Amino acid sequence: MSRTLLVVALMTTLTLTATAEPAPPEIMTAAALADFPNPEADHVIAYGDDPLQFGELRLPEGKGPFPVIVYLHGGCWMSEYDITHSRVLTDAFPRAGIATWSLEYRRIGDPGGAWPGTFDDAEAGYAYLSELVETYNLDPGRVIIAGHSAGGHLALWIAQRIEEQEPAGVIRPRGVLGLAPAPDLEFLYEHETCGQAAGQLMGGSPEQFPDRYAYGSIANRIPRSTPQIAVIGKYDEMWRPVGVRYARAAAEQGAPIEVIDAAESGHFEMVYPESSTWPLVLDAARRLLATD
Numbered sequence: 001m002s003r004t005l006l007v008v009a010l011m012t013t014l015t016l017t018a019t020a021e022p023a024p025p026e027i028m029t030a031a032a033l034a035d036f037p038n039p040e041a042d043h044v045i046a047y048g049d050d051p052l053q054f055g056e057l058r059l060p061e062g063k064g065p066f067p068v069i070v071y072l073h074g075g076c077w078m079s080e081y082d083i084t085h086s087r088v089l090t091d092a093f094p095r096a097g098i099a100t101w102s103l104e105y106r107r108i109g110d111p112g113g114a115w116p117g118t119f120d121d122a123e124a125g126y127a128y129l130s131e132l133v134e135t136y137n138l139d140p141g142r143v144i145i146a147g148h149s150a151g152g153h154l155a156l157w158i159a160q161r162i163e164e165q166e167p168a169g170v171i172r173p174r175g176v177l178g179l180a181p182a183p184d185l186e187f188l189y190e191h192e193t194c195g196q197a198a199g200q201l202m203g204g205s206p207e208q209f210p211d212r213y214a215y216g217s218i219a220n221r222i223p224r225s226t227p228q229i230a231v232i233g234k235y236d237e238m239w240r241p242v243g244v245r246y247a248r249a250a251a252e253q254g255a256p257i258e259v260i261d262a263a264e265s266g267h268f269e270m271v272y273p274e275s276s277t278w279p280l281v282l283d284a285a286r287r288l289l290a291t292d
Helices: 003-013 030-035 083-095 117-127 129-136 150-165 185-190 193-202 210-216 240-252 278-289
Strands: 043-046 054-058 066-072 099-103 138-148 175-179 228-233 257-262
Touching: 054 083, 066 083, 066 117, 066 129, 066 150, 066 278, 083 099, 083 278, 099 117, 099 129, 117 129, 117 150, 129 138, 138 150, 138 278, 150 175, 150 228, 175 278, 185 193, 185 210, 185 240, 193 210, 228 240, 228 278, 240 257, 257 278
Parallel strands: 066 099, 066 138, 138 175, 175 228, 228 257
Antiparallel strands: 043 054, 054 099
């Protein structure tokens, strides 16, 4: 799709209209996370010395080489929301032929979490993928980063860092899949989203720590060359505004972004493989990976 068509599609699909619509579907709430299945990983591997610096590797059947999604879970960057609720999603991709390297990381409330540890862990966990390629027959040419909510912010932040730094030995991703991404920390701080999670993550306000926000927010540092797909739930009242704001800014700045307006989704349907939104997520991942 051309960039012009992407922008047109973006503005069309994300514009609220006054036309009559059918009653909204029943939307999943955060309470549903407790009922998500909790399948074990094939391998649990440390990428650092802290107990929270580990990743879960899940592999498809067969010999490979396997395409890979590096996944960062959401949860407002807070310690009470850990990797557990993401396992149902990261276990589903291997059944579709895609390996997952799902990262746990230090969060708000954890020793060493929030600024700057959360960012350090995300970067280190992604970089560690290079150490796994040969042992587990992963395809370094077919890697994308994905994340949900706060994890979507970190996924985009990693992609931007790789574009900016071009670190030696780190695999360059083919794309970023943002599921209800929350990349604009200034906007989140202003709107006190999720109990002022952005302020807790950064240790204060944008006025107090402008350099931290310049480093950690994606509002003004949008990845320009890495293809992106953002899946935004139509009924995601808390996180839709920041996702829409980011997607519009990315399109206006010429970033290669596509938006999927998930018509039957709130915030959590997109990370639950039994939902009607899952096929949209799987298709987006396959297209970014260029797999069948």
